[in-house]
Amino acid sequence: MTKVTVWSEFRQERSDPEVGAxxxxxxxxxxxxxxxxxxxxxxxxxxxxxxHGLTERVLAETDVLTWWGHAAHGDVDDAIVDRVQRRVLDxxxxxxxHSGHHSKIFRRLMGTTGDxxxxxAGERERLWVVDRxxxxxxxxxxxxxxxxxxxxxxVNTSGLVQLCRCTTNDPDGxxxxxxxxxxxxxxILGFHGQAVGPFGAVLMAKYSGxxxxx
Numbered sequence: 001m002t003k004v005t006v007w008s009e010f011r012q013e014r015s016d017p018e019v020g021a022x023x024x025x026x027x028x029x030x031x032x033x034x035x036x037x038x039x040x041x042x043x044x045x046x047x048x049x050x051x052h053g054l055t056e057r058v059l060a061e062t063d064v065l066t067w068w069g070h071a072a073h074g075d076v077d078d079a080i081v082d083r084v085q086r087r088v089l090d091x092x093x094x095x096x097x098h099s100g101h102h103s104k105i106f107r108r109l110m111g112t113t114g115d116x117x118x119x120x121a122g123e124r125e126r127l128w129v130v131d132r133x134x135x136x137x138x139x140x141x142x143x144x145x146x147x148x149x150x151x152x153x154x155v156n157t158s159g160l161v162q163l164c165r166c167t168t169n170d171p172d173g174x175x176x177x178x179x180x181x182x183x184x185x186x187x188i189l190g191f192h193g194q195a196v197g198p199f200g201a202v203l204m205a206k207y208s209g210x211x212x213x214x
Contacts (some may be wrong), residue, residue, distance in 0.1 A: 001039070002043075002063045002064060003040075003041045003063045004035055004040045004042045004064045004065075004066065005044070005059075005062040005066070006035065006042060006044045006045070006059060006066050007028065007044070007045045007052070007053065007054065007065060007066065008026060008027050008044075008046055008065050008069065009071065009072045009075075009192065010026040010028060011071060011072050012023075012070065012071055013026050013027065024172075025030075028044045028045075029070055031068070031097075032044050038123060045058060047069075047075060047076065048120075051077075051110060052076065054083065059084065061089075062087070062092055063092065064089075064092065064093035064094070065092060065093065065094050065095070066094075066095045067095070067097065067100050067105060067106070069099065069100050070100075076103070076104050076105075077138075081104045084105050085105065085108055085109065088105075089113070094109070100113040109165070
């Protein structure tokens with residue numbers, strides 16, 4: 001049986017009555033309950049426990065760790081981040097839930113700032129269903145609706161995808177900045193039958209580092 005550890009800050013539920021009314025026992029408890037109902041062996045851990053509840057023993061006994069954080073990313077001990085990273089590299093699964101994109105462990109493993117952009121303007125959002133056969137689209141949209149986003153295409157091959165001149169958002173607000181050196185090619189190893197969609201390739205992959213090129 002898969003052993004899952006569900007981690008969360010468990011701060012806002014205790015400090016914000018509105019959040020506490022939704023998750024009186026914490027969001028981790030709600031996630032854990034659903035996983036238990038699905039037949040998983042589940043334990044929970046939270047930020048204010050000793051070692052954030054993520055001791056060497058707990059992680060050694062964990063097949064998959066789910067991580068939820070929002071307002072206290074900076075309070076996570078770097079030593080615990082190192083510990084989780086080692087377990088991930090050793091084979092433990094990690095599922096980072098929104099707003100965990102700013103968590104130390106996510107940023108460490110992804111090598112990015114984790115920054116997102118959005119606006120709250122009371123506007124209507126329109127979504128186009130591009131794959132009506134997907135379960136998440138069940139019951140959405142009308143037949144014959146035209147998509148402005150091209151569908152994803154499966155590529156039945158394998159090999160190296162070469163990336164270079166990559167950029168990201170400057171955390172200091174300076175627009176786009178280069179990732180690494182532009183004279184370095186960065187490679188991602190892709191496997192068979194992966195998806196290539198309108199926003200690039202979606203790969204089960206491992207980052208192999210930089211290789212100097214002319």
